[in-house]
Amino acid sequence: MARYSGRKGAVYMATSAESAAVPVVSLTSWSIDRSTEKLDTTAFGDTSKVYVQGLPDAQFQGEGCWDDTDTTPYTSSTSAGAAKLYLYPSLDAPSKYFYGTAWVDFSVSTSVNDAVKVSCKGAAATSFTFNG
Helix, strand or coil, X not given: CCCCCHHHXXXXXXXXXXXXXXXXXXXXXXXXXXXXXXXXXXXCCCCCCCEXXXXXCCEEEEEEECCCCXXXXXXXXXXXXXXXXEEECCCCCCCCEEEEEEEEEXXXXXXXXXXXXXXXXXXXXXXXXXXX
């Protein structure tokens, strides 16, 4: 088992489910939340709450600096359909990544004392899988 620096992480995104995914430039971080819902099954006489596991969720978030040459996250967010998404923890291990299609949201923020920032987030439109 190897450990990796996050500096070689990558996000590849398409503008639709049919188009090819391309690297999203200038992102500085990404995360994925694969929490599983817990369904309350507590019954009379139980001495504590009781849960069963439901379906796993898949929500992602990416942040970075705005690059006026890359419109992929914005275009993905305006698409009528879901977009392909690939999340690489490190390109030093290119065969290990999360993937699926997602509904993408996009935002930009600017401040007088900071670089122009972008963020994209979204949720799974299909099953999300870890290839590894």
